[in-house]
Structures are given as C-alpha cells and as structure tokens.
Amino acid sequence: MANSLFLTAVPAIFLLLQIPATLILLKRLSTARDRNPPLQPLASDPQSITPQVSIVIPTLNEIERLPTCLEGLRHQAAREIIVVDSRSQDGTPEYVQKLQKEFPIPLKLVTDDPLPEGWVGRPWALHNGFLQSDPSSEWILGIDADTVPQHGLVASFVQQATIDGFDIVSLSPKFILKTAGEQWLQPALLITLIYRFGATGDRSQFTEDRVMANGQCFLSKRAKLVELNGYELAKSSFCDDVTLARAAAQRGAKVGFLDGAALMQVRMYTSMAETWREWGRSLDLKDASTPSQTLGDCLLLTAVQGLPLPILLTLLLWQYVALLPMSLAMNIWLWLNAFLVLIRVLLVFGIRGSYTDVGFGFWLSPLADPFAVFRIWLSASSKPKSWRGRTYD
Structure with missing residues (x-):
C-alpha cells in the first residue's frame, strides 16, 4: 500500500x-x-546617419579588450566615440590618448567622478558618457569594451531602430567561446533566458515588466534619456540594461530587443569559472524584477x-x-x-x-x-x- x-x-x-x-x-x-529577422550589415554607411550617433564605452582596466572594440568602431557611422574610464590602472586611458590623434572618428576620453553613494560603476560610467555627449546627437549607443563590432553595425542598427520607431533597442550578439568548459556551461546559461523570455526579436512575449535588453550594444534616443534623467533609474542595478529598458517601457517608451549576431561578436569571459562567477550573478535579473x-x-x-x-x-x-x-x-x-x-x-x-x-x-x-x-x-x-x-x- x-x-x-x-x-x-x-x-x-x-x-x-x-x-x-x-x-x-x-x-x-x-x-x-514570427520574430523579427536578424539584422544584417548595410553594404555602405549612409552619410545621413553619421552625425546622429554618439557611442559611449565604459571602461575599467580593459586594455586587453578595448583595442579590438575600437578597431571595429574605426569606420562606423558615428559622430563621436566617448571612452568613459573609471580610473583604470592597466594603461587603458593612456592607450586611448595615443589613438586620439589618428582615429578617423572624434575620440574623447572622459574620467568619471568617484562613484556616488547608491550607484553601481557601469551605469555611472554610461550616465557620465551621456552627459558628455554632443547635444546634437539624436542617438546614444552604449557599447561594452568586450564587443567586436562588425562593419555596418551602427548604420544598420540605427536604420532599423528608425524604421521600427524604437526609443530604446538593444542587440543580442554572436558569442566567442574558446575553451571546452565555456562551450559546455555558457549555452546552458543562455538557454535560461530563452526559457524565460522567448527568442530574441520576439515582441509578442513581452509585457512592459518583462522586456529584455542587452547592455553590450544598447541604443537609446537622446531625447528619451533626457526624459529619463539618463541612467538614474538603473543606478543601483547590476543588470542596468534590463532595469532601464523596463523602466522606460513602463513610462511609455517603445523598447525592442533584436538579433544582432551578424553585427557584433563578444568574448564575455575567458573561462568556465569566470562565466559561472561573473555572468551567473546577474543572470537572474532580480534587480529588474519583482520578488x-x-x-x-x-x-x-x-x-x-x-x-x-x-x-x-x-x-x-x-x-x-x-x-x-x-x-x-x-x-x-x-x-x-x-x-x-x-x-x-x-x-x-x-x-x-x-x-x-x-x-x-x-x-x-x-x-x-x-x-x-x-x-x-x-x-x-x-x-x-x-x-x-x-x-x-
């Protein structure tokens, strides 16, 4: 029995x-x-897009990754690139200073102020970059130093955002994994996002409080950031991208999340242990969700x-x-x-x-x-x- x-x-x-x-x-x-198709690089960068975009790159000891990122941005359609450095000790600011004279896009180096109480480093750096950006730029594009931008990224991204009428939109990347441990663990962690939020580019899934975003390539209308007071709403978040995107959506902004695998690659972490430690502790998205x-x-x-x-x-x-x-x-x-x-x-x-x-x-x-x-x-x-x-x- x-x-x-x-x-x-x-x-x-x-x-x-x-x-x-x-x-x-x-x-x-x-x-x-039914999701939006993956974005494709534009064959050429339309000159009409060039003056519209200010690119902001937050850095803290990124000398090993920043050169590849900046090389990928060298011929993008942008008004300026602002590297916001949080007092790196590895030569990151000195490297940027060396590039400034010969870089084809105006390259600015900004050292952010000491971290105020209640702020997390990344949103603070992005906030400072936004405040230092050219007021005539229509778009602010936040890009992480570990990304590898592909040709035509900015032009294609801005064009699609304009066509779809997005106020804030971000891209999912193509991941670079080199060790067997990374290749074993990282896809399992990625699947947790698909199970919770569906496929990238599928807007039918999202309510305002379930919007997804990726801060590695995060495009915002300048006017919308002004309305939101920059990154203030995400200042204490360890997943500031999703926190800001959801806060904006709840205030009426049109927010998107598109497949950008053909436009950018990213080497997030260099080992299985680092993937477990660094990505794992923000992947729950609790800072952007209710308990x-x-x-x-x-x-x-x-x-x-x-x-x-x-x-x-x-x-x-x-x-x-x-x-x-x-x-x-x-x-x-x-x-x-x-x-x-x-x-x-x-x-x-x-x-x-x-x-x-x-x-x-x-x-x-x-x-x-x-x-x-x-x-x-x-x-x-x-x-x-x-x-x-x-x-x-």
Whole structure:
C-alpha cells in the first residue's frame, strides 16, 4: 500500500509543477517563427546617419579588450566615440590618448567622478558618457569594451531602430567561446533566458515588466534619456540594461530587443569559472524584477530545464536496470521529461548560430542544465558584493 502510494504521489507532485511550466514554455517557444529577422550589415554607411550617433564605452582596466572594440568602431557611422574610464590602472586611458590623434572618428576620453553613494560603476560610467555627449546627437549607443563590432553595425542598427520607431533597442550578439568548459556551461546559461523570455526579436512575449535588453550594444534616443534623467533609474542595478529598458517601457517608451549576431561578436569571459562567477550573478535579473517574478522564473527553470534530465535518467534506471514497477503516473512523468529533454536537445541546434565556433562541449551543454539552474537560484538569493574589480557594501 505504501509502495503504491509512493509510485503515484511522488510523480503527481512533480507533474503539478512541470505540466503548467511545460505549457508556458511551449507558448513562449511557439512564437519564435514570427520574430523579427536578424539584422544584417548595410553594404555602405549612409552619410545621413553619421552625425546622429554618439557611442559611449565604459571602461575599467580593459586594455586587453578595448583595442579590438575600437578597431571595429574605426569606420562606423558615428559622430563621436566617448571612452568613459573609471580610473583604470592597466594603461587603458593612456592607450586611448595615443589613438586620439589618428582615429578617423572624434575620440574623447572622459574620467568619471568617484562613484556616488547608491550607484553601481557601469551605469555611472554610461550616465557620465551621456552627459558628455554632443547635444546634437539624436542617438546614444552604449557599447561594452568586450564587443567586436562588425562593419555596418551602427548604420544598420540605427536604420532599423528608425524604421521600427524604437526609443530604446538593444542587440543580442554572436558569442566567442574558446575553451571546452565555456562551450559546455555558457549555452546552458543562455538557454535560461530563452526559457524565460522567448527568442530574441520576439515582441509578442513581452509585457512592459518583462522586456529584455542587452547592455553590450544598447541604443537609446537622446531625447528619451533626457526624459529619463539618463541612467538614474538603473543606478543601483547590476543588470542596468534590463532595469532601464523596463523602466522606460513602463513610462511609455517603445523598447525592442533584436538579433544582432551578424553585427557584433563578444568574448564575455575567458573561462568556465569566470562565466559561472561573473555572468551567473546577474543572470537572474532580480534587480529588474519583482520578488514574485524572480521566484516564478526560478521555479519555471527548475521544472523545465533543471529537473528533466535527472528525472529521465532516474526513471530509466528504475524501469530498465532495477526492473522496478512503474505506475501510470510514473510513465506519464517519464514521457513528459523525455519530451522536455528533446526540446532542449533541439534548442542546441537552434542556438548554434549564436556562436562563432563550437566544439564537443557545446553539443554536451544540456548536461550542464541542472548546474545552470542552480546558479540562477544562487544568484537570486544574494546580492553581488563585487563587480568588475569594484567592491560594494
């Protein structure tokens, strides 16, 4: 009797969580075919776009990554490039000063003031860059130093933003992963975003408080930033991009998130450990979400990404190795989790275009799903104490 109750009750409890979560996931994935197509570089940069854009790059000890970024911006359609340096000690400002005379686009170096109370370093640097930008620029484009801009990025981005009437819009990149550990863990972390918010460019998913954004390439109308008082609304956020985008959407701004894999590449982190530590502690997006949204996202990820593979393997061992009896509920449970694992395997092929090169670690990334979900739970339950070389109280 007790054994029969166990065979029915345990699967039923999990199914109560997993079935609704699966339906939510299927709804989010079903609209991917209707998303905006990936942006493509323009064959030439229209001169009409050139004076409209001020590019802001926040830096703190970025000497190893900034040269590649600036090289990619050398022939972009922009009025000016503003490097906002937060007192780097690795030669970053000296490098920018050397480039200023020969750079084809006006290149400004700004040292931001000491971090005020309540501000996080990145939004403070971006805020200072906005304040120092040319008032005649119609657009402010924030770009991270670890990005590799491709030819035609700015022209294509601004043109699409103008056509669609966006006030704020950002791009998803193509990721550069070099080690097997990165290729194993990073796609699993990326999938947590797709499961929560759908495919990049799919605007049918988003309500004002569920907008997605990527600060690595973040374009804003200058007039909208003036209205929002720059980055003030995201000053204390460790995911300032999403926080600002959602705050703007809630105030009536038209916000977009587009596929920019053909326009920019990014080498975010250099190892699996750094990916786990740095990206993992902001990926929960709790600074831009209510506690109930954060909890709901964690439960959803647990149900459809973290649990399916362990449950499937356990039930297969139960049935075919231990030769133990399976109740109807257990069989339903097995097939549901097999279906969820199949979805995840298919998504490996679906996100292949978001990476430059992949190895065996990438194709084995579904095995990292339980760890990725665990990392989201860890991040959601704590506040970062340090970020990009700064320590916060």
